[in-house]
Amino acid sequence: MPKLTSKCKRILLYSLGDPAGIGPEILVKSLAGRRCLNSAFHTVVADKRVVSKALSVSGLSLKLNVLDSINADQLKNSCLNIIDVSNAGKTEFGRPSLNTGRFSFQYLKESVQIIKRRQLNIKALITLPVSKELISNSVACFTGHTEYLQKEFKVKKVLMVFLTPEFFLYLHTRHIPLKNVANSIKSKDLVDSIEKIACFYNESMSAIPKIAVLGLNPHASDGGLIGDEESKNIIPAVAILKKNGLDISGPYPADGFFRNTNRKKYQIVVSMYHDQSLPVLKTVFDGTVNCTVGLPFLRLSPDHGPAYDIAGKGIANPVSLNRAVDYALRFNAL
Helix, strand or coil, X not given: CCCCCCCCCCEEEEECCCCCCCHHHHHHHHHCCCHHHHCCEEEEEECHHHHHHHHHHHCCCCCEEEECCCCHHHCCCCCEEEEECCCCCCCCCCCCCHHHHHHHHHHHHHHHHHHHHCCCCCCEEXXXXXXXXXXXXXXXXXXXXXXXXXXXXXXXXCEEXXXXXXXXXXXXXXXXXXXXXXXXXXXXXXHHHHHHHHHHHHXXXXXXXXXXXXXXXXXXXXXXXXXXXXXHHHHHHHHHHHHCCCEEEEEECHHHHCCCHHHHHCCEEEECCHHHHHHHHHHHCCCCEEEEECCCCEEEEECCCCCCCCCCCCCCCCHHHHHHHHHHHHCCCC
């Protein structure tokens, strides 16, 4: 493995996402003029021409170090290193197509190969927004970064966690049809997953979390009047976790939990399915961060999509990406 000659030996790798979306713009906005440029070798797999166009649209200045392949001796800090994949020079912001879906997948694949080759000890990857539909229609079935990375790195189980200024939100089920959610909630799996999330919190935040679990059914089943998933699986899981020493309680009705200021007592909230909590989360908090736990590296991403409708207009807000970068550095992952 080549040695990094600079005093800064940390590498933060990015995949550009869809070149027609806001990914390029939020990337340059997030890094231009920020002190974090000196905290790691910020390195993106991208078409250099798209990044240059994003700088022009944003009216920003950022030094670029363009490379044909990743080479430790050529990486620099105080700039954005670009592993140049020349595929999207004619792409226009706000004009997505099957081609831009294919390009975004190429950036992701190359990022994965860089990590797999182990030329460098890359411990964190930030993925910028893509269109699952365009990738699926142009390359292969793609249900999301989380599932793709799980398959590529042959990991039995990964967990989707959203990081907010107040707490970590764990989604127990992810990208599955709503009709399959109830049958996917099993006590043993809940116990295993919540223990992993508690361990992740403890390691990343150096603190022991207080955990709240949400119910599945309206009013957390009202004592069994509305479904039995709570009594069969969720309540037994909470009891086991308490016995195992976790500071955990629930299940709580989801409809009023986030409105109640008591939510601030908890460091981890366990949600049963994707749309149970994310609409509230994205309304209440400005710029949450998606985190995949269980991979051999830390994967983070902004909590939004490619936003083609505002791409190229210079108005994209980089706050979620800013926080993803900050978390990557804070979690001692690099």
